[in-house]
Amino acid sequence: MAGRNEDSRKTLALRRRLLAWYAPHRRDLPWRRTREPYAIWISEIMLQQTRVAVVMARYREFLERFPTLTSLARADEQEVLAQWSGLGYYRRARMLHQAAQFVVQRDNGNLPATAEELRRLPGIGAYTAAAIASIAHGKCSAVVDGNVARVVCRLEGWDGAGGRANDPLKRRIEARAAQLIDPTHPGDWNQAMMELGATVCLPRNPRCLECPIAGACKTRGEHKTLPRAPMLRREIGHALVVRIPNRARKSGAGAQEILLEQRPPELTVMPGLWELPELRQAAIPEPELRMTVRHAIMRVNYLVRIRDVAEHNVEKLTVQQGERRWVRLEDAWRMALTGLTRKVLERARLSPAAKDVAAHSSQ
DNA sequence: CATTCGTGGAG
DNA sequence: TCTCCAAGAAT
Numbered sequence: 001m002a003g004r005n006e007d008s009r010k011t012l013a014l015r016r017r018l019l020a021w022y023a024p025h026r027r028d029l030p031w032r033r034t035r036e037p038y039a040i041w042i043s044e045i046m047l048q049q050t051r052v053a054v055v056m057a058r059y060r061e062f063l064e065r066f067p068t069l070t071s072l073a074r075a076d077e078q079e080v081l082a083q084w085s086g087l088g089y090y091r092r093a094r095m096l097h098q099a100a101q102f103v104v105q106r107d108n109g110n111l112p113a114t115a116e117e118l119r120r121l122p123g124i125g126a127y128t129a130a131a132i133a134s135i136a137h138g139k140c141s142a143v144v145d146g147n148v149a150r151v152v153c154r155l156e157g158w159d160g161a162g163g164r165a166n167d168p169l170k171r172r173i174e175a176r177a178a179q180l181i182d183p184t185h186p187g188d189w190n191q192a193m194m195e196l197g198a199t200v201c202l203p204r205n206p207r208c209l210e211c212p213i214a215g216a217c218k219t220r221g222e223h224k225t226l227p228r229a230p231m232l233r234r235e236i237g238h239a240l241v242v243r244i245p246n247r248a249r250k251s252g253a254g255a256q257e258i259l260l261e262q263r264p265p266e267l268t269v270m271p272g273l274w275e276l277p278e279l280r281q282a283a284i285p286e287p288e289l290r291m292t293v294r295h296a297i298m299r300v301n302y303l304v305r306i307r308d309v310a311e312h313n314v315e316k317l318t319v320q321q322g323e324r325r326w327v328r329l330e331d332a333w334r335m336a337l338t339g340l341t342r343k344v345l346e347r348a349r350l351s352p353a354a355k356d357v358a359a360h361s362s363q
Numbered sequence: 364c365a366t367t368c369g370t371g372g373a374g
Numbered sequence: 375t376c377t378c379c380a381a382g383a384a385t
Contacts (some may be wrong), residue, residue, distance in 0.1 A: 047381040054371070054380085088369025091384075125383045145381045167364080194381055203379080204374085228378075269368070294375090297369060301376085339370055 014216050015182040015189065021212035022192035025199070027052075030059050032191070037111045037136040038069045044128045045096050049089060052198070058087060070109045073100040081272060081336035088339060090270055095123030115141040135187040142177040143190045144170075147197025152176050154201060157218030161226055231301045237279030239309040239318045240290050240348060243326070256350065258329060259314065260341075262322040269297075274325075274332075275341040277318040279307060287317060291347060295340045306344055 026032065029052065031043030042062060046055045065083050066072040072080070077097055084093035099121040103111055111132070112118050118129035130141035144152075152173050153160035160169075182189040200207050208220045241259040260274045279287070287307035295302045309317050327335065329350055337345070 044381065049368090049380055049382060050370080051372075051380050086370075088371090089382090091368065092382090095383085123383070127382060131381070143381080146379090147381070191381090198381080225378095231377075295370090296376095298367075 010216065011180060014180065014213055017212045017216075018192050018196065019182060019185060019188060022188060022195060026191070026195055027199075030056070035136050037113070037132060039063060040132050040136040041111060041128075042096075044131045045092050045123060046087065048092060048128070050087065054087070068109070069100050069111065070104055072097065073104040073109070078272070078336055082334055085273070085335070085337050086339045086342050090273065092123055098122045099124065113137045114139060131190065134190050138186060140181060140183045140186045142174070142181040142186075143194070144174050144177050145194060145197075147194045147201070148177055148190075149173050150203060151193055151197045151201045152180075154206070154219040154221075155213070155217050159224060161224035229299060231296065231299055233301050233303070235303045235305070237281075237305045237307060238276035238344070239279050239287070239314070240276060240306050240344070241309045241311055241314055242350060243311045245326075256329060257326040258332060258345075258350070259311075259324060260327050260332065260335070260337075261320065261324045263338075264322045270338050273336045273338045273341075275338045276306070276344065277309075277314070277320065277324065279305070279309075280317055280319050287313070291344070293340070293344060293347070295343065297340075302340075304340065304344075306348070 031040060034040065043055065043059060046059060046062070062083055066075060066080075075097070077094060080093050080097045081090060084090060087093075102121065103109060112121070113133065113136075115126075115129040115133040118124050118132055119126065124132070127143055127145050130143040133139035133141045134143065142148075149170075150160060152158075156176060158169065158172070177193075180189075180193075196211070196213075200211050203225070206221070208214050208217070211217065211220075214220055239259070242256055243259075244256045259277060261277045263270055263273050263275060265271045287309045290306045290308050293304040293306065295304055329345070332345060333342075
């Protein structure tokens, strides 16, 4: 009895301290200026395994393009992927789209309000369900993301190194998070825990001197992590094929087109996205090197060689897997390009306009 | 349940 | 330059 009261007294103090810290330290993020469930949902999907800074740059424009759940549901998948282009984990965009259509069909576009119901939608797992329910609807559902797991493990002095795919520990963390959550401010509490993990209780160099709950922490130090498999290296080549259609020759170079290829839908990696045609290995004569790009995807570090290929050599020098299309450069930016393709096109500076911008900004 | 899915930025 | 990894979910 006494021990239990002691625990609850400590818990109350912990809640008070963390929430008091959160109020003045919370970052002013766009998705913290709304409680609209749809907007919260979009932010939570984007934030999955994606840094706040990256989401900051893409969140508003996604909501401008798809302002409502219904508008998202009505869009073509390619439009959604195009808006998602560069964010990675493209399955998120597909499942977001599917879930929107599902909700429109089943419940007239009203997103469920409880974690249990949200959890049934594609792309919404335990974390996202609890996040939406607590932040948008004030439900008392504790989130456990990477931040919360780390904070809880340090607080309790648990060895978090096995935290990945280790069920017993994961359950203990979830149970502890459920005990800690402040039932009077669930959304703020969840965000405060994540904010603490993201800005103070950092993975490698935690700033324990700035931590509002260091007094309750059993660790105040490093967080063990498992070593990772070393990155693999691979070299690949892509073809940059540019042409100016006859009909557009008089109007100048602004109408130049590039050849893009759509990745087949059956691929596991980035199906349906558009990229530069793949260069045939040991192509002879070897096309001129335009640029080399480093691009890491998952555990493979690619050295990518981009070579200029003339239109009449495309068949001979490239391998084709999916549909090809000539696209005006200005239109390409609005397509579902892979991140690598986007990077290459930016760096290639094909259009006169892009050159002008670069010339001005570099002076 | 271990694996797989992208990307860009900090250190 | 290179490693590490970030508000996870599906399979």
